Amino acid sequence: MERTMIAVKSDGVQRGLIGEIIKRFEHKGFKLIGMKLVKPTEDMAKQHYIDLKAKPFYASLCKFTSAGPFVAMCWEGQSIVKVSRDMLGETNPADSKPGTIRGDLCVQVGRNIIHGSDSLETAKKEVSLWFKPEELIDWKSCMESFLYE
Numbered sequence: 001m002e003r004t005m006i007a008v009k010s011d012g013v014q015r016g017l018i019g020e021i022i023k024r025f026e027h028k029g030f031k032l033i034g035m036k037l038v039k040p041t042e043d044m045a046k047q048h049y050i051d052l053k054a055k056p057f058y059a060s061l062c063k064f065t066s067a068g069p070f071v072a073m074c075w076e077g078q079s080i081v082k083v084s085r086d087m088l089g090e091t092n093p094a095d096s097k098p099g100t101i102r103g104d105l106c107v108q109v110g111r112n113i114i115h116g117s118d119s120l121e122t123a124k125k126e127v128s129l130w131f132k133p134e135e136l137i138d139w140k141s142c143m144e145s146f147l148y149e
Helices: 010-014 018-028 042-048 058-065 080-088 101-105 120-130
Strands: 002-008 031-038 070-077 114-116
Touching: 002 018, 002 080, 002 120, 010 018, 010 070, 018 031, 018 070, 018 080, 018 101, 031 120, 042 058, 042 120, 070 080, 070 120, 080 101, 080 114
Parallel strands: none
Antiparallel strands: 002 070, 002 114, 031 070
């Protein structure tokens, strides 16, 4: 099973979308193994988005990320990195299809409510940035045999 980092950004928290986002991942069949509400420091935001450092919006993204509450989650499931990226939709909500989180719930790219790891390598880095190993709970879901062969 793969693991990925999904985060509800402060705009999603402020808009009361945490439950809706969790519901979509649970209904898909993914397993939540870690979650916490945090207020990231700007340094944490910079570490999280380090791969975007050369982009012109990097500073404002880090400032926005550290401006309010942020729900960090670690989810587990088969092909979860790819599937969760598809569930999120495009970074720019205007390019996202209906049925995706951003396609249904967002309007502007700078307020796209959610983050998801874009690769297995990035997921490992992001999960270890936001969670200590003891904060991730390894448990067996009774639904597993109904989801996977």
